[in-house]
Amino acid sequence: MYDRILVPTDGSAETKQVVAHAAELAEAHGAELHAIYVVNSATFASLPMETSWEGVTDMLQDEGESALEDVREVTNRYDVSLTTHLVEGAPNKEIVRYAEQEGFDLIVMGTHGRGGIDRLLLGSVAERVVRASTVPVLTVRVEKDEVTPKAEATEKAKGSS
Numbered sequence: 001m002y003d004r005i006l007v008p009t010d011g012s013a014e015t016k017q018v019v020a021h022a023a024e025l026a027e028a029h030g031a032e033l034h035a036i037y038v039v040n041s042a043t044f045a046s047l048p049m050e051t052s053w054e055g056v057t058d059m060l061q062d063e064g065e066s067a068l069e070d071v072r073e074v075t076n077r078y079d080v081s082l083t084t085h086l087v088e089g090a091p092n093k094e095i096v097r098y099a100e101q102e103g104f105d106l107i108v109m110g111t112h113g114r115g116g117i118d119r120l121l122l123g124s125v126a127e128r129v130v131r132a133s134t135v136p137v138l139t140v141r142v143e144k145d146e147v148t149p150k151a152e153a154t155e156k157a158k159g160s161s
Helices: 015-029 053-075 091-101 124-132 149-159
Strands: 004-008 032-040 081-089 106-110 137-140
Touching (some): 015 053, 081 091, 091 106
Parallel strands (some): 004 106
């Protein structure tokens, strides 16, 4: 049913739950898993004019690489092929554009990211992606301190030995 799954990440701890869910789906369907981090270009608009663009760009890209490394760590527990992508732009627009252009079957994303509970039902980026995407979007409710399914099974196995 799914051959190519896209999971956006914002680097938040809660996103790891979403990545684990996407990895389980990819493993179950034998699908490719792709992770995307969008360097939010709107971040530049709020900076003082005297700020060095080069330094800010490097910092934001480093943050993105770190978030993608977190995705790699989570997916190492699953039998999936992972490809990562770092792009720049408005997160919701870039996620939709990338998913549609690259022919993904599914986008898996969390209901809340870094923005916290800025919407009652979905985070603002997730809500915008759901509204705009022609690719099906699976939203995963994220909870603070929730353990990922494979990690939970590993912890139970350790406890019983």
